[in-house]
Amino acid sequence: MQIPKSLTRAAMEGHGLLGVLFGAVVYILCLTGSILVLVDQITIWERPGAPAIAHLSDSEIAAISVRALAKAQAAGVAHDIYMKMPTDELPRMTVAGYDEKGNHREWNVDAAGKLLPHVGTPWLEFMQRLHFNLTLPGAIGRYIVGMFGTILLASIVTGLLAHRRIIKDAFRMRWGGSRRLTNADLHNRVGVWALPFHLIVALTGSLLGLAGLIIIILAMVAYKGDRERATASLFGPQAVVDARAAPPPDIARMLRDIQMRAPGANVTQLAIEHAGTLGQQVRVMVAAPRHLARNEAFLFSADGHLKWRAGLTDGNAGMRIYGMITPLHYGTYGGVALKIIYALLGMGLTLIVATGGNVWLARRREQGRAVPRLERLWVALVWGQPLVIVTVALLTLLGPAPTTLSYWMLTAVCWGAAMVHRSLSTTTTSFRWALGGMIILTLLLHAALRASAHPIVMLMDIGIIIVIVSSMIMGVRSSKADRGTGAMKNIPKRFVRTSPHKNGG
Structure with missing residues (x-):
């Protein structure tokens, strides 16, 4: 070409x-x-210890939606309610309630269908x-x-x-x-x-x-x-603004309607917009595994009549x-x-x-x-950003942390460290070792604090640690080999002994 x-x-x-x-x-x-x-x-x-729930029937979804509305109303965040259903990859269900200003509360749902404080x-x-x-x-x-x-x-x-x-x-x-x-x-x-x-x-x-x-x-x-x-x-269509109180929407009827239109469809998400008012409507997303879109969306009025289908x-x-x-x-x-x-x-x-x-x-x-400074700043980006991200993860393991502020402060520290180092190779090596050490420390702490009762998660932590340690050892050996090769490359040709046969004796 x-x-x-x-x-x-x-x-x-x-x-x-x-x-x-x-x-x-x-x-x-x-x-x-x-x-x-x-x-x-x-x-x-x-x-790993958050409440798990493997599967929900349509009747269980309808019952949980009623409890979710009551819980959100009691917390003052019942303008819109969102329910995310469990899947094979993530067997957990979460409920979120929002008020008109965007303030929200979240809950986890356990296997019995109870709404529990959210595990963030x-x-x-x-x-x-x-x-x-x-x-x-x-x-x-x-x-x-x-x-x-x-x-x-x-x-x-x-x-x-x-x-x-x-x-x-x-x-x-x-x-x-x-x-x-x-x-x-x-x-x-x-x-x-x-x-x-x-x-x-x-x-x-x-x-x-x-x-x-x-x-x-x-x-x-x-x-x-x-x-x-x-x-x-x-x-x-958007929900009608009518703030007069109304009973919970007929979720069970809506889910029966969906089963008639798409037999065997599993609900993935459900949203009650303007919940608890005469203007409320319900948006239901169902899985469509045979289609690239993966989902289809239905919109119902409060009494269970279909208002709109997305056609995804x-x-x-x-x-x-x-x-x-x-x-x-x-x-x-x-x-x-x-x-x-x-x-x-x-x-x-x-x-x-x-x-x-x-x-x-x-x-x-x-x-x-x-441009030596820009070279060192680029190293601080390429190796420093993974280091900062892992460090933020470590901080969240230790307790509540201002993640966004921590991220930008740590990013500034990395840039400052890059400016202090005069040698590009020293800057690169320092960031690499810091990243490897921080990953190992974070995984060890996670294994001790959160993964001890969960063998699969524990094995994942240990496996990644082994990979990181092996990579660091290989990196050290490679650096030694490069230094040796580099030393020979830097010797002027007049000092390199050549074969006597090539020199005529």
């Missing part, structure tokens, strides 16, 4: 510029996204805030994340155009030579091998982040500026595509095995961002335009 040289140069310049200007945020989004793919497994890991997952919730909106308040954070998804997509396209021998070099790796060439090969090869995944994740991430802006544009183009109609086309599985092309965006981004359409593949591919994308920065900085150094 031959690309004109002028286009290659322009694409390379654009690719490098995008990477340098926006690489730090893209790296954080790729790193956190790779971890959050395993959200169900992380939930169990963080709180502060580290996971922090990670979600960091990935979804960079810990920024309101919709602005999501819009920024969406824009960076678009930037990532542009970087992938320009990188593709910049590689003139993309097919010929698909399996070319130069190990053991120049570090810049090794990084360049990793950057290019991983980028090519997983190109479809990278394009899908970047595109869907951009669409999810910019959904609010897309609805505004949709309203302007298709509905003459009527944002309410545009929103209703995707999410169904059998509607028009637009709704079907809309229904596919979230499963494609999070890898929820193929079980645990696919999630693991998504996590590995996501780490590959994170590696691409890291090596891209390494290559750009190394090229500047070779050209005599080195």
